[in-house]
Amino acid sequence: RIRGRRLPLTAIFVVATLLAAAGIGLYFAKQTGVFKTAAELDTGPPEPTPTLDSEDSSQPGDTGSPQKPGEADQSKNWINVFSPADPTHVSTPSDAGADVMKDDTGQFLRIRSGVSGSAIAFDVGQGVLEKLVGKHAMFDIVARSEEGKETQISVDCNFGDLGDCGRKRYAVGHERNEYLFDVQFPDKHPGAAGTIAINSDIDQKGKSVDIYEIRVSIAQ
Template sequence: MDAIEKAIRNALEKGNAEDRAFRERVYRSAFAALDRALQANPGVTVEVAIKRRKAIQAKIAEIESEFLPAVPDVGPQVDAPAAGPAAAAAPAIEIGDTAPPAVAVDGPAQPASDAPRSRVLPVVPDIMPDATLPGAPAIDMSSPAASGAAAEVAPDRDERRIRGRRLPLTAIFFTVTLLAAIGIGLFFAMQTGVFKTAAQLDTAPPEAPPTVEDDDFTPADGANAPAKPGAVDQSRDWINVFSPADPTHVAAPSDAKAEVMKDDTGPFLRIRSGASGSAIAFDVGQGVLEKLAGKHAVFDIIARAEDGKDTQISVDCNFGELGDCGRKRYAVGQQRNEYLFDVQFPNKRPGSAGTIAVNSDFDKQGKAVNIYEIRVSIEP
């Protein structure tokens, strides 16, 4: 049993695992924990983030299938509807402002030929859970092992047990620190000649200590140097979907606003959804969809919230004959960031252009979001 499965099953044992609502809270808690771990590590690449989310999604589907009865062959699998009014009361998540973006897991409808025939597939929640998670066990993915592909459930502990375990760790830390200080002191004493006898002392004039110029330093192995955040993405072959330089392919309903603006972060399109929750639509050209047909594509929305007003955005897609992208939700903070989602397109010829609709404030409080760019790349 791998770490992901063990963590989720341990969390399920803390409540009524037969209750589907409880299981869903546990799954959402696992996704939220993974997001926090990824956000705490800005060096995680897009490819690694997608693989980690897919690993948890696959494990959740495997666990959830054990709670569903087998059914006879029916037609193609129909995806569950997008989150509606009931989702507004879903559990809350804690998301850092500087987090790399969280990638949503739901995608276009699965072809009938690929649908399983022996068991109903479970519904796996979006990568961004709802606002609250009452009653769900806490899941921690802050450790390197857990953020790689597993999750650790943080069980309740008695305060006296915690105090008892801190004492050995404190003693070990103190001992190691003391030994390190003694070692440094001995090394310094040997270098300065404290232990030398009078006969061994060097009476020659002191020489200037050698120095190392910054420009002379060359790493032994440049390949092992850590990659800067976003450096891997620079090599991607991005296809532009939207740029503030051409806002003519943006449609805003009567109660919504879209304005091209510029500040020290660069030009952007500030969108603000209306009181009805209407979204602003960005055109995806037919030529772009023809390049994506039959391919696995990753969309990237580069955005940040209006100053002092963090918000939650929702994203929906309509690619015509090529399907959609499911409904996505992201927490957008004050820092310019990338919000990614992937889509597996069917091998069809699109008959028309498509759209990506963005609601700037899922809570309908009139908050705005700045859109710097929308782009897409094809996965190899």
């Protein structure tokens, strides 16, 4: 009877030692997380989803440089605030001037601030303000400077309980243009009429500006 060859005891011992070492290595590898995924290893709190901060819609009352004229949407329903056909709702300080004039461009009110820098105030009727309560309104001042006398004007508003519009500055040339600004009105009843005050020359050099009309519409 022929017997198969037996493995030497030394070889059996070496194989058993290697198997034991491999088993111990696998055990420690599992305990230390070698085979875990990146997601399984990340035990910290979940990162918040990035969000965009809401844009600040507030506008500075008076920027470093004057604003440029815009173009009003003629399709909107405009509410008249001032017309040179009725200058009785304009208040002129003693050192300022306001005269109704007319040329081939139409009728206008030529205003000139005094040397003190006093502004000419245009009434905004309480009935007009009542239509703007709780609304986003767009004001439009149609104006030009005297020929050859470009100027910088400032605009301030006093709407009583409804607030103001901040101080605006515009560079006004001789070409008739529209100078726009918007106001978000609170949802509260106006206690009285308001005013829009215009300084025709913030450099106080006596330059005048022609006001064709002031109007307002509800922005969509």
